[in-house]
Amino acid sequence: MTTDAAHTAAKRLPERTIERLSEYRRMLLECLGQGRTHIYSHELASMHGITAVQVRRDLMLIGFSSDTKKGYDVEVLIDFIGTILDSPAGLNVGIIGMGNLAQAVTHYFNGKRSKLRITAAFDIDPEKVGRTVAGVPCYHMDTFTETAHKHDIRVIILTSPSSVAAGMVEPITQAGVRGVLNFTSTPLNFPADIYVEDYDIITLLEKVAYFSKGGPLPSVTAGE
Amino acid sequence: MTTDAAHTAAKRLPERTIERLSEYRRMLLECLGQGRTHIYSHELASMHGITAVQVRRDLMLIGFSSDTKKGYDVEVLIDFIGTILDSPAGLNVGIIGMGNLAQAVTHYFNGKRSKLRITAAFDIDPEKVGRTVAGVPCYHMDTFTETAHKHDIRVIILTSPSSVAAGMVEPITQAGVRGVLNFTSTPLNFPADIYVEDYDIITLLEKVAYFSKGGPLPSVTAGE
Numbered sequence: 001m002t003t004d005a006a007h008t009a010a011k012r013l014p015e016r017t018i019e020r021l022s023e024y025r026r027m028l029l030e031c032l033g034q035g036r037t038h039i040y041s042h043e044l045a046s047m048h049g050i051t052a053v054q055v056r057r058d059l060m061l062i063g064f065s066s067d068t069k070k071g072y073d074v075e076v077l078i079d080f081i082g083t084i085l086d087s088p089a090g091l092n093v094g095i096i097g098m099g100n101l102a103q104a105v106t107h108y109f110n111g112k113r114s115k116l117r118i119t120a121a122f123d124i125d126p127e128k129v130g131r132t133v134a135g136v137p138c139y140h141m142d143t144f145t146e147t148a149h150k151h152d153i154r155v156i157i158l159t160s161p162s163s164v165a166a167g168m169v170e171p172i173t174q175a176g177v178r179g180v181l182n183f184t185s186t187p188l189n190f191p192a193d194i195y196v197e198d199y200d201i202i203t204l205l206e207k208v209a210y211f212s213k214g215g216p217l218p219s220v221t222a223g224e
Numbered sequence: 225m226t227t228d229a230a231h232t233a234a235k236r237l238p239e240r241t242i243e244r245l246s247e248y249r250r251m252l253l254e255c256l257g258q259g260r261t262h263i264y265s266h267e268l269a270s271m272h273g274i275t276a277v278q279v280r281r282d283l284m285l286i287g288f289s290s291d292t293k294k295g296y297d298v299e300v301l302i303d304f305i306g307t308i309l310d311s312p313a314g315l316n317v318g319i320i321g322m323g324n325l326a327q328a329v330t331h332y333f334n335g336k337r338s339k340l341r342i343t344a345a346f347d348i349d350p351e352k353v354g355r356t357v358a359g360v361p362c363y364h365m366d367t368f369t370e371t372a373h374k375h376d377i378r379v380i381i382l383t384s385p386s387s388v389a390a391g392m393v394e395p396i397t398q399a400g401v402r403g404v405l406n407f408t409s410t411p412l413n414f415p416a417d418i419y420v421e422d423y424d425i426i427t428l429l430e431k432v433a434y435f436s437k438g439g440p441l442p443s444v445t446a447g448e
Contacts, residue, residue, distance in 0.1 A: 015431065022430040026409055048411050084434075091433050100328035105425060107324055114426075116433055155436050157429070179436030181429055185250055187272050195435035197428050201329060202338075204421050205381070205405055206246040207239065209315050209340055210308075211419035212379050212403030 017058050018085070023048060024055070025081045032074050040071035086115040094153040094177075096141070096168060097160035098123040098133045101183060105157060106134040120151045141171075148175035155179045162186045241282050242309070247272060248279070249305045256298050264295040310339040318377040318401075320365070320392060321384035322347040322357045325407060329381060330358040344375045365395075372399035383407045 013021075027047050031039055041059075042052040059066070064080050066072040093109075095102050098121045106118050121138040123129055129140045139147045148156075156177050160168060165186040172180060172190070179195040182188060185203075190196050237245075251271050255263055265283075266276040283290070288304050290296040317333075319326050322345045330342050345362040347353055353364045363371045371377075380401050384392060389410040396404060396414070403419040406412060409427075414420050 012435075015435075018431045018434050019427050022427040023409075023411070023424070026426065049413060085430055087433070087437055091436070093429070093433075100324070100331055104324035104328045108425060109429065116429060155429070155432055177436075179432040181432050185247075187247070189273060195432060197432050199423075199425075199428060200247070201332060201423075202250065203243050203246040204423060205317070205333065205340060205379070206309055207242050208379055208403040208405050208419060208421050209311070209317075210242050211236075211239075212315070212401075213311055 013061060013084070017061055020048070020058050021062070021081050021085060025078055025085070028074050028078045032078065037074055038071040039074055043071070090115045090117055091155060092117055092119045092151055092153050093155045093157060094118070094120045094122065094148055094151065095136070095157040095159065096122045097158065098128050098138050099159060102157070102159040103134040105159070106136055110135060118157070120147060120153060122147070144171045145175045148177065153177060155181070157181045157183065159183045237285060237308070241285055244272070244282050245286070245305050245309060249302055249309070252298050252302045256302065260298055262295040263298055314339045314341055315379060316341055316343045316375055316377050317379045317381060318342070318344045318346065318372055318375065319360070319381040319383065320346045321382065322349070322352050322362050323383060326381070326383040327358040329383070330360055334359060344371060344377060346371070368395045369399045372401065377401060379403045379405070381405045381407065386410045
């Protein structure tokens with residue numbers, strides 16, 4: 001099972017499947033907490049507003065099959081999804097810019113059961129550098145490359161002011177970081193082998209506002 | 225021009241076009257701040273890592289054309305995008321759950337030049353209810369429906385604990401809200417005429433972590 005999973009992971013699953021696996025696991029953990037041992041694909045589907053076929057297709061993609069009479073074994077499926085999503089030894093995350101948003105994300109994330117650990121923060125504010133902020137040691141941005149190496153940081157959450165975000169591309173790339181969650185409003189040009197996810201609050205709120213102005217909602221637009 | 229824009233808006237633009245219009249406007253405002261009066265489509269495109277053809281197609285969709293010799297007039301284009309995205313009288317936004325994340329979002333948003341205003345917050349914490357938190361008056365969740373009506377709240381930012389999120393669907397629907405930005409990890413079943421955008425930090429960070437584990441990055445997957 002582990003070999004299959006590792007093999008499947010090496011093939012790189014579609015982005016939407018990865019998002020759904022993360023969501024399934026969260027839901028399964030909740031079910032486990034409520035003492036449930038088994039769950040049917042149509043139950044998982046209805047919690048997410050998708051079809052049972054989609055759930056079964058996602059789980060087939062990762063090589064997981066189930067006893068259809070009793071449904072999926074909740075604990076086994078949680079562990080199996082873990083072999084796909086998680087790094088066995090865990091993965092260290094750094095956060096640049098330790099303002100309100102970063103502190104909220106850190107509290108939010110380090111409170112959960114997860115193989116992801118926010119282990120270092122970076123800022124230039126003398127009130128923060130050298131201290132522990134939201135439970136994480138905060139270093140000066142000048143020491144980024146060596147500190148990121150020392151902590152084996154693989155993923156960066158970028159919450160610096162948008163005005164200085166472009167200047168972060170080089171140190172992040174130099175430090176051997178593999179993925180960036182970009183909370184700033186600035187699109188950043190990283191080398192193609194670094195995975196970047198933009199997470200722009202203003203754009204999403206403006207989008208919700210636009211579609212809230214009344215009239216028909218958008219239908220799914222092919223190719224967009 | 226206004227009539228064209230209003231007409232185009234009534235047709236409902238694709239979601240990705242709306243996102244890009246929001247991003248173009250932010251970039252144009254920055255250019256304006258630097259004293260630039262004109263910009264070419266290829267310049268706007270390179271800032272966003274897309275093609276000039278895509279920029280021109282988006283602006284054609286909203287009925288905007290330009291003097292190609294000098295490029296687009298920055299100020300005129302900012303105002304034109306505003307006729308598409310904004311409600312002329314502005315739009316009131318409420319926020320449910322006034323924890324760290326909500327306070328960060330409120331600071332972040334109310335600091336910007338925008339037609340969107342976060343005008344009311346809702347919580348059940350006696351430390352917050354009846355006070356002004358992050359510059360916004362905080363009301364008890366029990367008074368949600370009447371307070372939302374009084375403030376003419378059209379959009380809700382939902383940051384309550386995930387465990388109570390499902391219970392928010394009915395009051396939000398009853399209050400005549402048109403759009404929801406859902407920060408909780410719970411998928412919510414709203415009526416089809418309410419626009420919902422899920423904004424799940426854990427899922428996105430797990431996705432970045434997965435694609436940061438090494439190996440080739442995903443190619444664009446058709447139909448996903």
